[in-house]
């Protein structure tokens with residue numbers, strides 16, 4: 629059992645949360661009970677995840693995608709009202725970390741991606757230095773990297789680029805970071821991997837002579853919250869359960 633405020637203070641410090649210019653507030657977003665023994669982790673605080681947290685008797689929900697995004701209509705109605713009502717009625721804390729959890733060198737989504745690919749000689753690039761670039765252990769073809777990503781993320785990426793093309797230096801950034809393709813091209817990378825794809829991404833990749841892998845927003849952001857959750861379980865002796873709410877995007 630840990631005090632909610634102590635847990636959040638610890639996460640804020642470990643993730644250096646105050647340092648980020650983010651699109652949503654990091655830390656405690658909806659207040660629930662003061663003590664936490666059961667913590668559910670997940671990618672997005674959807675109604676399905678809240679239901680699963682209630683069923684397990686969770687005291688808190690720790691997610692990558694919480695609420696109150698910049699430019700969102702600031703009223704509690706409809707879907708947003710129903711989600712928050714469920715949290716409050718069940719006295720469950722909602723804790724969210726967005727960019728700090730993409731970036732963190734150990735618990736971050738991008739660190740997990742770089743590790744899954746065995747990248748070395750890491751350099752950072754893109755807005756707020758969020759994206760990671762590095763060298764694969766050995767040159768491989770687009771088809772081979774596709775197979776590695778499919779195995780590591782349990783999901784086949786959508787790929788732009790000739791399957792026989794050889795690649796060695798690649799960039800990675802989880803989620804909806806497809807527009808760092810241009811930054812990746814400026815670095816002279818052979819390939820870039822993110823979660824989502826836009827129509828323009830195809831043309832950028834082709835015209836910059838790069839391969840692009842859209843490996844799934846959800847699929848590339850499952851790791852960070854699980855890594856942080858495992859650390860919190862060990863450090864504070866609380867029960868932590870990751871619940872995956874499947875998402876094809």
Ligand SMILES: [Zn+2]
Nearest residue numbers: 803804845849
């Ligand atoms: Zn995301």
